[in-house]
Amino acid sequence: MDDSPQRFPATLPVLRAAALDAGFAMSCDERTGSLLTVLAAACPGGRVLELGTGVGEGTAWLLDGMDAASHLVSVELDAAVQAIARAELDDTRVTFVTGDGGEWLESYDGPPFDLVFADTWPGKFTHLERALELVVPGGMYLIDDLLPQPNWPDGHGAAVDRLLAELAERDDFRTVRLSWSTGLLVAARVG
Numbered sequence: 001m002d003d004s005p006q007r008f009p010a011t012l013p014v015l016r017a018a019a020l021d022a023g024f025a026m027s028c029d030e031r032t033g034s035l036l037t038v039l040a041a042a043c044p045g046g047r048v049l050e051l052g053t054g055v056g057e058g059t060a061w062l063l064d065g066m067d068a069a070s071h072l073v074s075v076e077l078d079a080a081v082q083a084i085a086r087a088e089l090d091d092t093r094v095t096f097v098t099g100d101g102g103e104w105l106e107s108y109d110g111p112p113f114d115l116v117f118a119d120t121w122p123g124k125f126t127h128l129e130r131a132l133e134l135v136v137p138g139g140m141y142l143i144d145d146l147l148p149q150p151n152w153p154d155g156h157g158a159a160v161d162r163l164l165a166e167l168a169e170r171d172d173f174r175t176v177r178l179s180w181s182t183g184l185l186v187a188a189r190v191g
């Protein structure tokens with residue numbers, strides 16, 4: 001089976017070109033993107049959180065699955081890369097926040113989310129508890145980049161192993177690990 005995506009967000013080519021121009025190489029893999037679309041489509045009227053906007057490729061995949069009543073909050077520390085997403089994704093369903101994801105998670109006091117894509121340090125390697133707390137019962141939490149890469153800094157593999165072990169031990173989430181795309185974990189809140 002060819003497992004590459006069969007449908008792409010209309011905004012993806014321009015975002016990819018802008019990422020290339022900006023030297024930004026951290027956008028999500030297209031297979032991960034296609035899963036983001038499906039998960040976003042599975043929660044009509046849903047509230048979606050992305051931690052780490054980058055240039056907006058993950059945002060575009062999420063928007064492609066979201067219905068008109070869904071809303072996405074996307075948080076990014078680097079204003080310059082997020083400016084690309086802001087410029088190219090002119091969509092009232094997304095709110096871009098520029099700032100540190102950890103500080104945002106600590107100060108956020110709004111309603112929880114149906115889907116959390118934690119694609120940066122906060123919400124994944126730090127502030128994990130807070131990110132999981134913000135998932136509604138029945139909601140999903142997704143992380144990628146879990147398969148070893150040659151450019152990982154010393155100690156990162158051990159940090160990933162600790163994260164996977166911590167998530168596996170929780171009673172309030174059911175998890176599945178996928179050695180697919182860049183290595184994913186999807187968790188659903190049961191408690």
Ligand SMILES: C[S@@+](CC[C@H](N)C(=O)[O-])C[C@H]1O[C@@H](n2cnc3c(N)ncnc32)[C@H](O)[C@@H]1O
Pocket residue numbers: 026027028050051052053054055056057058059075076077078081099100101102119120121122
């Ligand atoms: C893997 S990239 C995000 C890719 C994007 N989600 C996508 O799917 O295309 C991670 C992003 O996190 C941002 N970042 C790094 N530290 C951060 C922090 N403390 N808070 C928020 N964003 C951060 C980086 O600037 C980078 O753009």
